[in-house]
Every structure is written in structure tokens, then in C-alpha cells.
């Protein structure tokens with residue numbers, strides 16, 4: 001359980017052959033992970049119960065799913081085993097729509113965000129702890145570049161696409177700049193895609209009525225950033241980790257042992273099985289830690305999906321909810337989720353108290369943005385969970401898997 005480490009993220013862009021390196025990242029917001037102590041402050045912000053709270057647009061984000069996950073957790077809290085959720089952990093945070101929604105609505109007490117993509121993690125770290133500085137920086141970017149549109153805005157887009165911390169830049173400054181890079185590219189690139197080949201909104205010619213700045217609404221973004229800052233100040237957002245999912249899930253019991261096994265729930269929203277490797281850069285899997293483990297697995301080959309399945313079936317020490325595209329392999333293959341309960345090894349059962357919780361499976365129909373699911377409107381999402389099975393609903397929304 002390291003607090004600061006050197007992470008190298010090789011950020012390759014297939015279209016450009018570029019290689020960028022971030023070093024000496026902060027693995028959490030402060031010098032060490034924030035503990036959970038006392039009661040968190042009350043959430044007093046207009047956006048707390050709003051529909052959209054995240055400053056990031058996210059490929060694959062399905063705002064409808066946050067509501068569904070909220071209903072699932074509320075329903076599970078009817079069980080004697082899980083009366084409240086002290087901490088919701090989101091190891092594939094991305095735009096963090098679910099965490100921001102559930103903590104604002106008071107369904108969970110606190111949230112912990114984590115993402116292996118350094119740009120995403122650094123964005124959330126700075127948004128949480130240096131909110132006003134980021135708002136000032138964003139406003140300045142808008143006034144000087146985005147508001148002009150055309151060549152000025154496109155040149156700035158190219159600048160951020162190519163930006164890496166220059167030699168000699170302090171780690172704190174690099175983190176703030178990385179947060180701005182993430183926010184700028186997320187709001188000005190097609191579908192909010194940060195890496196790879198996606199181009200600026202409106203294209204290189206900017207001939208569309210929707211130009212590069214059409215999603216860069218400074219007023220709305222300011223409010224959303226302040227909501228994130230408020231959650232951090234009130235200790236509702238506990239911390240933001242820059243870690244691989246496996247490290248996040250393994251570190252939670254180390255940092256918050258008092259919550260194991262029934263007062264913490266992980267919400268896992270990994271890249272889709274069907275689309276892996278297209279929307280998300282895999283570069284952040286090349287971390288010092290993963291190389292050391294010899295675990296250079298990739299989502300696109302399916303290996304990372306199997307590693308995740310193996311871990312949540314056999315090793316995880318707390319309850320989890322997993323959302324996926326409804327790919328038949330996930331339900332039919334033993335290496336994925338064909339089993340109906342967790343099956344930890346004897347050693348983990350005895351040493352760590354790992355449970356044999358049943359795995360409930362449901363299909364939920366959702367409307368997606370065109371970018372998220374092959375351009376189709378409605379699609380089924382598969383929900384798998386070890387929340388107390390008797391309280392996992394079966395109804396028109398949560399359809400049983402046959």
C-alpha cells in the first residue's frame with residue numbers, strides 16, 4: 001500500500017505516434033489517503049439532487065444507470081445485513097456519474113473515486129481539492145481560446161493533445177495542468193474521448209453548427225466543479241486514487257478495515273467487453289506496478305476482463321455491483337460470471353473472511369447516447385451484484401436473467 005509512487009503512462013496516439021510520459025504522480029489527493037473519521041458534513045448544494053452533476057462527459061456514460069444503481073442500493077439496504085452504505089467505491093470512475101448522484105441523494109454516506117488513467121484521476125483530484133483554481137484556469141482557457149472558436153480554438157486543442165509536463169515542472173503544477181488538459185479535451189473532443197484518434201467537435205473545418213466550444217459551458221461547469229469541491233470539503237468525497245482497479249479493491253480493506261465486509265460497496269463499470277480498446281486508451285495499464293506484477297493485461301484481448309471476473313468471484317472482501325454490456329459470454333463462460341455465487345479459496349475464507357455471497361444477475365433496459373453503444377438508442381445493460389440477494393429486485397426494471 002504505497003502512498004506516492006512513480007507511474008509511467010505511455011500515452012500512444014495511433015494517429016500520431018506520440019509518446020508522452022507522466023511521472024511521480026500523486027496516488028491520492030494529499031500526501032497520504034484520507035481516513036474516514038466522524039460524521040461527514042451535510043450536503044448543501046443545488047446540484048445534489050440534480051440530474052447531471054459531473055463536469056466530465058464520458059464515453060459510455062449512461063446517466064440513466066446512476067438512477068438504477070441508486071434503486072438497487074436502496075432496495076438492498078432493506079436487508080438486515082446491509083442497513084447503510086458508509087462508503088461507495090468506484091474503481092473505474094471515469095465521469096463518476098453514479099458516485100456523484102448517490103452521495104448527493106443521500107443513498108450512500110461517502111464515495112471514493114479511482115481511475116487508472118492519470119489524466120482522469122488528476123482531474124478529479126484537482127477538482128476536489130483546488131476547485132477555485134481550476135475554475136479560474138478553465139475560465140481563462142475559455143476567454144482566451146475557446147470563445148474565439150475557429151483557428152484559435154483548434155490550435156489550443158492541438159496544444160493540449162500534445163501537452164506533457166515539461167522537464168523541471170513541479171509535480172503540483174503538472175497535476176494542475178493535467179487536470180486542465182483533461183477538462184479541455186473532454187469538453188472539446190468528439191464524445192469526450194481523451195485519447196486516440198477522436199477529433200475536435202465540429203471537425204477540422206469547423207463547418208458544423210456545433211463548433212468546438214459548444215460543450216464548454218463555463219457557467220454550468222463552474223457549478224458542477226463547485227459541487228465536487230463541496231463534496232470533498234464535507235468529507236463526502238473521501239479521496240481520489242490514481243490506481244489500477246485491482247490495487248483499489250485490494251487497498252480499501254487496508255485503509256478502511258472498519259468497513260469490511262458489509263459497510264462498503266464497490267460499483268464497477270469497466271470498459272465494455274464488446275467495445276474494449278476502442279473508446280479507452282489502454283496506456284494507463286502500463287504502470288510501474290503492473291509491469292512489476294507481470295500483469296500487462298489488456299481489455300481488448302479480453303484478458304483484463306477475465307482477471308476482473310476472477311478477482312470479484314474469488315478475492316474481493318466486500319460487496320460489489322458490476323455493470324456490463326449484455327454480452328452472452330459474460331453469463332455462459334465459467335471464466336466470467338456463469339457461477340451463481342462467489343467461490344473464494346479456503347485460505348482467503350479463513351485468513352480474510354472472504355464470503356461465498358450469491359451473485360444476482362439482472363438485465364436493465366437503458367437509453368444510451370449515440371456514442372456509447374454503436375449508435376443504437378436503447379440497449380440492455382447487465383447488472384451483477386453480491387448485494388443481499390433477497391433484496392435485489394425482480395420487476396419491470398430489473399429483469400431476471402433466464
Ligand SMILES: C[S@@+](CC[C@H](N)C(=O)[O-])C[C@H]1O[C@@H](n2cnc3c(N)ncnc32)[C@H](O)[C@@H]1O
Nearest residue numbers: 058060061092094095096097116117244245269
Ligand atoms: C466505462 S468507463 C467508466 C464510466 C463511468 N462509470 C461514468 O459514469 O462516466 C471506464 C473507466 O475505467 C477506466 N479504466 C480502464 N482501465 C482501468 C484499470 N485497469 N483500472 C482502473 N480504471 C481503468 C477508464 O479510464 C475509464 O475512465
